Amino acid sequence: MERRALILEAAAREFERVGYAATTIAAVAREAGVPQGTLHFHFPTxxxxxxxxxxxxxxxxxxxxxxxxxxxxxxxxxxxxxxxxxxxxxxxxxxxxxxxxxxxxxxxxxxxxxxxxxxxxxxxxxxxxxxxxxxxxxxxxxxxxxxxxxxxxxxxxxxxxxxxxxxxxxxxxxxxxxxxxxxxxxxxxxxxxxxxxxxxxxxxxx
Amino acid sequence: MERRALILEAAAREFERVGYAATTIAAVAREAGVPQGTLHFHFPTxxxxxxxxxxxxxxxxxxxxxxxxxxxxxxxxxxxxxxxxxxxxxxxxxxxxxxxxxxxxxxxxxxxxxxxxxxxxxxxxxxxxxxxxxxxxxxxxxxxxxxxxxxxxxxxxxxxxxxxxxxxxxxxxxxxxxxxxxxxxxxxxxxxxxxxxxxxxxxxxx
CATH class of the missing domain: 1.10.357.10 (Tetracycline Repressor, domain 2)
Structure with missing residues (x-):
């Protein structure tokens, strides 16, 4: 899977698990297995x-x-x-x-x-x-x-x-x-x- | 209108106007025309x-x-x-x-x-x-x-x-x-x- 898709899948799992407010960029990066810098490049916020x-x-x-x-x-x-x-x-x-x-x-x-x-x-x-x-x-x-x-x-x-x-x-x-x-x-x-x-x-x- | 009802009406108008996240207790008290202490008595959070x-x-x-x-x-x-x-x-x-x-x-x-x-x-x-x-x-x-x-x-x-x-x-x-x-x-x-x-x-x- 390409990185952008990997990140979106990981973000979706986090949003579902803890809700939007409690989701952090750091947790999504960890879940996706990509550096936070890479995640920020695709999704700045x-x-x-x-x-x-x-x-x-x-x-x-x-x-x-x-x-x-x-x-x-x-x-x-x-x-x-x-x-x-x-x-x-x-x-x-x-x-x-x-x-x-x-x-x-x-x-x-x-x-x-x-x-x-x-x-x-x-x-x-x-x-x-x-x-x-x-x-x-x-x-x-x-x-x-x-x-x-x-x-x-x-x-x-x-x-x-x-x-x-x-x-x-x-x-x-x-x-x-x-x-x-x-x-x-x-x-x-x-x-x-x-x-x-x-x-x-x-x-x-x- | 009794105070509890006044407060609920004011809170509803604030929630509708600015959304839940941006609503403050202080603004609701002001809108309802009651002291913040009174509001806290009826609704602590x-x-x-x-x-x-x-x-x-x-x-x-x-x-x-x-x-x-x-x-x-x-x-x-x-x-x-x-x-x-x-x-x-x-x-x-x-x-x-x-x-x-x-x-x-x-x-x-x-x-x-x-x-x-x-x-x-x-x-x-x-x-x-x-x-x-x-x-x-x-x-x-x-x-x-x-x-x-x-x-x-x-x-x-x-x-x-x-x-x-x-x-x-x-x-x-x-x-x-x-x-x-x-x-x-x-x-x-x-x-x-x-x-x-x-x-x-x-x-x-x-």
């Missing part, structure tokens, strides 16, 4: 390190959206499954999403990423509508601008309530409601079947 | 002040849920409209929700409030199911454990994207999807009409 993690998280998660399935709605559900999986296994993704939700100094970066996400997801919803998979009076833009925040909230509350242990059933329950609400009748059962298949078939909540 | 705001926010918002309409689903939609309105006008509510989303030291309080909210909203969904207003294979618990996080995300993203300017249409779009997904067919048009009436009929997003 702790803020730049956090923004680097947020940025890398965004690249990694956005990557799972670009592979369009033969069914655009399945591609949407599969993208959310991919991101949920990364939230459980990739510290850069979990730390990046956690940092970007802790507003304040990262607000500007966060706002730009929401626009990017809502744009990308709206594009997929546009394809879903064009493919005849949906029947709804909401536009593709309205669907993107609503489902992205829904997913944001579902993963956030799953983190707070169960440390993400119920993340898959929680995202699945979101899709069961959304698909029942917007799918064209002749696609509904197939799409609900895809949700059950991708996320397993467990109950949500305690 | 800044953390206790933040927890006080979160607690008071929870009391105020939970209050709007307790008035059950003749239609439990309308009561649910009306409660979300009430909370959205308070987010726009009551600094204790907006500061409390912002603080409770900034995890870390408030995580434990936040987790307990989610349980309370999900419990309360699930109770209303149980009434909706009993009243025959819903047709869904999700249980009342699953609905509560999904719609509360959806609302959390929708109001959060509205705050980040537009400073809550699109909060009403954003919450309305959430309900349009949810109601289309779970309402019994013969109640669907009426409930969608209630959403349009309570939130106005504007498009969401930019």
């Amino acid at each position: 702790k803020v730049s390190l956090a923004l680097g993690v947020i940025d890398e998280q965004n690249v990694r998660t956005f990557d799972v959206v670009s592979h369009v399935d033969s069914s655009p709605t399945v591609a949407l559900v599969a993208a959310s499954r991919g991101i949920a999986g990364m939230l459980l296994t990739d510290p850069v993704v979990s730390a990046g999403i956690r940092l970007s939700l802790e507003r304040g100094e990262f607000g500007a970066a966060t706002a730009a990423f929401y626009e990017q996400w809502i744009g990308g997801i709206s594009d997929l919803f546009r394809l879903s509508i064009a493919a005849g998979e949906l029947r709804t009076d909401l536009s593709a833009e309205e669907l993107g601008a609503t489902v992205v925040p829904m997913f944001t909230g579902v993963q956030l509350v799953s983190a707070v309530r169960t440390g993400r242990q119920d993340l898959f059933p929680a995202v699945a329950a979101m899709w069961r409601i959304v698909i029942a609400g917007i799918a064209a009748p002749r696609h509904r059962e197939r799409l609900l079947g895809v949700v059950a298949e991708l996320f397993g078939d467990q109950p949500v909540g305690a | 800044k953390v206790s002040l933040a927890l006080g705001v979160i607690d008071e926010q929870n009391v105020r918002t939970f209050d709007v849920v307790s008035h059950v309409d003749s239609s439990p689903t309308v009561a649910l939609v009306a409660a979300s409209r009430g909370i959205a309105g308070m987010l726009l006008t009551d600094p204790v509510v907006s500061a409390g929700i912002r603080l409770s989303l900034e995890r870390g030291e408030f995580g434990a309080a936040t987790a307990a409030f989610y349980e309370q909210w999900i419990g309360g909203i699930s109770d209303l969904f149980r009434l909706s199911i009993a009243a025959g207003e819903l047709r869904t294979d999700l249980s009342a618990e699953e609905l509560g454990a999904t719609v509360v996080p959806m609302f959390t995300g929708v109001q959060l993203v509205s705050a980040v994207r537009t400073g809550r300017q699109d909060l009403f249409p954003a919450v309305a779009a959430m309900w349009r999807i949810v109601i289309a997904g779970i309402a019994a067919p013969r109640h669907r048009e009426r409930l969608l009409g209630v959403v349009a009436e309570l939130f106005g009929d504007q498009p969401v997003g930019a």
Whole structure:
């Protein structure tokens, strides 16, 4: 792994372990196994390190959206499954999403990423509508601008309530409601079947 | 207003204006017009002040849920409209929700409030199911454990994207999807009409 990536992975692990406020540049350098001078060369401040993690998280998660399935709605559900999986296994993704939700100094970066996400997801919803998979009076833009925040909230509350242990059933329950609400009748059962298949078939909540 | 309430209102305004980290006890005392000693008597630390705001926010918002309409689903939609309105006008509510989303030291309080909210909203969904207003294979618990996080995300993203300017249409779009997904067919048009009436009929997003 190149040094910049090594440093971001180490920073993500530290941010997740002790939180942003308690993370030190020295600890990240130690964890990454690089001299502090090298770390300072890539990331002069702790803020730049956090923004680097947020940025890398965004690249990694956005990557799972670009592979369009033969069914655009399945591609949407599969993208959310991919991101949920990364939230459980990739510290850069979990730390990046956690940092970007802790507003304040990262607000500007966060706002730009929401626009990017809502744009990308709206594009997929546009394809879903064009493919005849949906029947709804909401536009593709309205669907993107609503489902992205829904997913944001579902993963956030799953983190707070169960440390993400119920993340898959929680995202699945979101899709069961959304698909029942917007799918064209002749696609509904197939799409609900895809949700059950991708996320397993467990109950949500305690 | 009694002194404790005065202090909480002043603290909420300061937390909203400059953020948690930059808020000082001295500034809150000045804003509330009380001696610092009085403030310390009620709230010995800044953390206790933040927890006080979160607690008071929870009391105020939970209050709007307790008035059950003749239609439990309308009561649910009306409660979300009430909370959205308070987010726009009551600094204790907006500061409390912002603080409770900034995890870390408030995580434990936040987790307990989610349980309370999900419990309360699930109770209303149980009434909706009993009243025959819903047709869904999700249980009342699953609905509560999904719609509360959806609302959390929708109001959060509205705050980040537009400073809550699109909060009403954003919450309305959430309900349009949810109601289309779970309402019994013969109640669907009426409930969608209630959403349009309570939130106005504007498009969401930019």
